[in-house]
Amino acid sequence: MSVLLLRLAGPMQSWGGASRHMTRYTLSMPTKSGIVGLLAAALGRRRGDDLSDLAALRLGVRADQPGPLLVDYHTVSAASHAPGDPARQRMPTASGGSLKPADSTEVTRRYYIADAVFVAALEAQPDVAETLADALRRPRYPLYLGRRSCPPARPVLIGIERDTSLEAALEQASWQAGPAERARHKSDSHIELDVAVEDPAGTDAFPDQPLPSPPFSRRFAERLVRHATVRIRVPDAPAPGTRPAAPHDPMSLLEA
Secondary structure (H helix, E strand, C coil): CEEEEEEEEEEEECCCCCCECCEECCCCCCCHHHHHHHHHHHHCCCCCCCCHHHHCCEEEEEEEECCCEEEEEEEEEHHHHCCCCHHHCCCECCCCCECCHHHCEEEEEEEEEEEEEEEEEEEECHHHHHHHHHHHHCCCCCCCCCCCCCCCCCCCEEEEEECCCHHHHHHHCCCCCCHHHHHHCCCCCEEEEEEEEECCCCCEEEEEEEECCCCCCCEEEEEEEEEEEEEEECCCCCCCCCCCCCCCCCHHHHHC
16 A cells, blocks of 8 residues: 655644534544545545545544644624625524524634644555645645635645555654744654544544535544554754755745
């Protein structure tokens, strides 16, 4: 088998497991449904297309730089949907009715993970991994980290590890943390990182396994996950005031 390695890094990420209505939570790690959606966007698939081949891939996630939780406060009004028709300026309710116009502004809260970096690993046949890697290099639709307001800060694709297992790839992939996190560990030779690996013998259930669904009516099942830690070597710290950057990383020009 081959293992496709992805870097999920951005100013904000949000991976909702069971978000509904006015409060949209995020899990502490990327969800399988969110990663499947990212791959589907890269491939150019549309809402309602069959995603069973992507959902069948085995997933593991490593937290290279866990980020703090951020809560974004919003107010939502139905008036924006029909500014010229007061009769339609009413917020819908869970019972199927609508609020009175005077009550048609609601408070919503959106949860995000700020300044986090994850490594996602997907176990696939070699030809499938190559197809997905090509799509991530030239995605058909924009990629985002759980929500459209959360674009990735860097190219998502790290590469492909061939003839290896999911667990081995998560142990061997280089540390993807940013310069501030690296500076915190500059005196350490190794660091232990949390991983969540899809495993039928796992003890935790995530409600993020995509099921065949019509457009705008998504359905999910639970998948079992095993939690563990891996020990990663800390690379040599850069000199003060410098930041190592890949040649293809456009963000390095702005940060410099």
